[in-house]
Amino acid sequence: MTGIRRLAQELNVSIGTVSRALNGKPDVNEETRKRVLEAAAAMGYVANQAGRALRKGSTGVIGFMMQTGHEITGEGDVFFMSVFDGVQTVFARHQLDLVALLCSSEEDPDAYMQRVVARGFADALIISATKREDHRIDFLAKRNIPFIALGRSKTDAGHPWLDLDFEGMAEIGVSRLIEKGHRRIGVFAPLDDTNLGFVFVDAYQKALARHGVTFDPDLVFRAHPNERGGHAIAYAIAAMPADRRPTGFVLTNEVMSLGLYNGLYEVGLPPGRAIAVIGRDSPQAHFLVPKLTSFRLSLRDLGIELAESLLATMPLYAEHYPLGIVRKLVGLDLIEGESDAVPFREMTLGA
Amino acid sequence: MTGIRRLAQELNVSIGTVSRALNGKPDVNEETRKRVLEAAAAMGYVANQAGRALRKGSTGVIGFMMQTGHEITGEGDVFFMSVFDGVQTVFARHQLDLVALLCSSEEDPDAYMQRVVARGFADALIISATKREDHRIDFLAKRNIPFIALGRSKTDAGHPWLDLDFEGMAEIGVSRLIEKGHRRIGVFAPLDDTNLGFVFVDAYQKALARHGVTFDPDLVFRAHPNERGGHAIAYAIAAMPADRRPTGFVLTNEVMSLGLYNGLYEVGLPPGRAIAVIGRDSPQAHFLVPKLTSFRLSLRDLGIELAESLLATMPLYAEHYPLGIVRKLVGLDLIEGESDAVPFREMTLGA
CATH class of the missing domain: 3.40.50.2300 (Response regulator)
Known part of the structure; x- marks a missing residue:
């Protein structure tokens, strides 16, 4: 008996429910999802998600690309971590995981972005530290990878962005x-x-x-x-x-x-x-x-808006966030x- | 002609060199690596690394699992970002990328860790916020996934760790x-x-x-x-x-x-x-x-030591860091x- 079949039998739920719970689909009762994940963990069931990502084009991971380096984050960060707090609040609703893609300031952000995409472990990206002309925007748009930019740029691919006013x-x-x-x-x-x-x-x-x-x-x-x-x-x-x-x-x-x-x-x-x-x-x-x-401004609210505006552009989640292409300045008090x-x-x- | 072959011909280097450069192997001249990556980008060559990771068991990515949340990083972080600065200094020598795996405090870290491993996008892991008894340690050790813990635990798998004194x-x-x-x-x-x-x-x-x-x-x-x-x-x-x-x-x-x-x-x-x-x-x-x-203490130096101690346990890099299994308290002035x-x-x- 395959792992997933055994799990369904043990928990007395359908195979489809187990599969949806394991795959982080939103249409599973929260209580059921928890039971499935716990039982899966108890029996040591670990789905091969790298293989699944290749087959289904979905990884459940969203990357947030931020610049790091001795002169940037060497003394800590009081901006991105607070924004992440808001982003994670939204992603948690859909069992999506946030990973921070740390691009060293000594590295070319375009080359870094290409490597990230080549590795194919994220379903979508949030990019930050936008440059006046930003090649990452064209690169992602051309490949139809869902993304949102935190920061404006002269490079315009009709993409969503948020920026401070x-x-x-x-x-x-x-x-x-x-x-x-x-x-x-x-x-x-x-x-x-x-x-x-x-x-x-x-x-x-x-x-x-x-x-x-x-x-x-x-x-x-x-x-x-x-x-x-x-x-x-x-x-x-x-x-x-x-x-x-x-x-x-x-x-x-x-x-x-x-x-x-x-x-x-x-x-x-x-x-x-x-x-x-x-x-x-x-x-x-x-x-x-x-x-x-x-x-x-509330950085947590900024993170929430950023995440919702990104999901609004992803077919799997768009129905929950009918926002269209968000391009917006966020005011400060x-x-x-x-x-x-x-x-x-x-x-x-x-x- | 495949992309890699065309690249080699255009740059007048061997196919092996192109492959090693694209795969982030350390035994490629830095100048050559740059030329290869630029030419690859110019011709739009993006290797399918998700597929490659499955075949070769190597992604070039190392994950740093840290706890986030409103009460933890909601007001920023002056510890991890500085540690990352040191970790990236070491990883850059080997064209390894650091990603921060942000585990929300509202989530069970064991379940999160299992998901990370199932997704299979990292070659090795650094874990932090170790608990008194930490299941992640046994989980990773059992699967032979290279890792180091920032923080001691009663759970002992003979694994490497660093901790503050x-x-x-x-x-x-x-x-x-x-x-x-x-x-x-x-x-x-x-x-x-x-x-x-x-x-x-x-x-x-x-x-x-x-x-x-x-x-x-x-x-x-x-x-x-x-x-x-x-x-x-x-x-x-x-x-x-x-x-x-x-x-x-x-x-x-x-x-x-x-x-x-x-x-x-x-x-x-x-x-x-x-x-x-x-x-x-x-x-x-x-x-x-x-x-x-x-x-x-210098958090950057702590990051450097953490990264070197992790690489010391990975067959691909161990020769550069003959440190054995590091288990060490780092003193503060x-x-x-x-x-x-x-x-x-x-x-x-x-x-």
């Missing part, structure tokens, strides 16, 4: 600081060609123009997107002639605020007093003094803190 | 606080049956006994291993009768210190003044005031801070 952050951040009397507003941009850098700096320039403030390229600070990067920006500011320095700063990265704060204290330009700071919220940022004025509370004319500018 | 942290932390006059020393333990909780509390009790101090179970604080967990411990301490509270605390988790500090300030028991704190180092902890006395600098008799105990 960097334009909104630029507009709100710049307007707020200008209303408080600031004219020299610094911003952060990444060192590489990640699209978010272009999108944000573009929106920042437009926001300045709307307020009649001249753009100064010296106020765009390029750094690694980690705490040391924030720290380095503080020293770059201190090294500028006092009248060329920014008096306010908008930081769209969630981990750099701690480093920026610490650096600003060290160079004698205390945040909130000598330089106004607007940043991104994170669990760690809650411990900053003065309280950081920050842009906040401004949380008032004390780090930009002092108006420019009352600030005590450092040496 | 929790005994050392208990001994050094307790001795330091007792020397400063403390007798009531609080410690953290996880809520679940992760083995590190048992190992540490055990060592803590032994360290107390060596110094003739009676163990008080009320001083073992169970909480979620995140910032909110640290914060909750502060409130639990404040809720105790003043003479039953710990006057010193040893915290072996790297993310909880921020929450503990914040909570202690809120309840009027400032860290370093009303309660001495020894914690674990992290990039975020560097911003704490007063400076945290902490245990430090104590970094002196200000959070336990004030001797007990000079402390200003809160209300």
Whole structure:
């Protein structure tokens, strides 16, 4: 008797039910599924899913490609793990497993993506760290592999994407600081060609123009997107002639605020007093003094939306998520803190 | 002409070289490998590696199983990402890819592991969050799947493992606080049956006994291993009768210190003044005031050692890493801070 037949007999359910439960199909009662999986485990039944994936073109695995590396995740990650939390909540409904595909920053993401696809272990992909022109998008679209991008790109294959509303952050951040009397507003941009850098700096320039403030390229600070990067920006500011320095700063990265704060204290330009700071919220940022004025979004909700928008494009799951092709900017809320509370004319500018 | 043959002809190298380059074998010149992969990509050659994995039993992928969930990684992760950084450094030498297998805390890790193995997409596994008795160890050993455990377990299959020296942290932390006059020393333990909780509390009790101090179970604080967990411990301490509270605390988790500090300030028991704190180092902890006395290790080096110790057990790579079966405690350095600098008799105990 084959394993699956024996399981059905033991549990007094149909072979079809056992098969659907083992294959993670959604149309099985949760209680039954649990019984089947437990009995299967007890009798040591392990389906050969690599073989099954080849036959059926379905693996039950969805890959999330993220960039890793010493300067990116070497000090930890407070973004992707929280997004994963939301993604897994959705995938669990369909017995889909999430695996994180860790692409080292020292590797070409296009070659990595080709290898992932060649290995054929994922039914669909979520890609992140989208570049201004991103070959992965065309590559996946051409092969009809379901995917969603976290981040916009100029490369358009009619594919679904979600992105943060960097334009909104630029507009709100710049307007707020200008209303408080600031004219020299610094911003952060990444060192590489990640699209978010272009999108944000573009929106920042437009926001300045709307307020009649001249753009100064010296106020765009390029750094690694980690705490040391924030720290380095503080020293770059201190090294500028006092009248060329920014008096306010908008930081769209969630981990750099701690480093920026610490650096600003060290160079004698205390945040909130000598330089106004607007940043991104994170669990760690809650411990900053003065309280950081920050842009906040629920990363878990972002993960949920990302997963549902991906499943909406997959025939097996689309009926549950009639969303069509989602292409959407996710807005952030401004949380008032004390780090930009002092108006420019009352600030005590450092040496 | 097959793709591989055409590639060899175009590049003027042997078919064997093309095959070895495409298969990520280490005995190919790096320059040649790059040329082959680029040419393969240009001509759209994507080997069917799912089929190949079945035939050859080799996928070029190594999985790192980690626990995720709202209470675990929902606020980010400053441990695994840094370990991955080291693991990838080693794997890159052999064109091996690391994927993170994200096992939700709401799922049975044994069932998850069986599914991972059934899917057959990884050549070897690194498992973490080892439990006191861990079925995954027997499961993998029985199937001759190469693996290493990050964390000890009572389940012993003669397998390789690395773990942090929790005994050392208990001994050094307790001795330091007792020397400063403390007798009531609080410690953290996880809520679940992760083995590190048992190992540490055990060592803590032994360290107390060596110094003739009676163990008080009320001083073992169970909480979620995140910032909110640290914060909750502060409130639990404040809720105790003043003479039953710990006057010193040893915290072996790297993310909880921020929450503990914040909570202690809120309840009027400032860290370093009303309660001495020894914690674990992290990039975020560097911003704490007063400076945290902490245990430090290089997580990147831990990742490197973990990867090399795993490859040492795999026939394809063992010759490069003649380490045998590694079973080792990794020591941590104590970094002196200000959070336990004030001797007990000079402390200003809160209300």
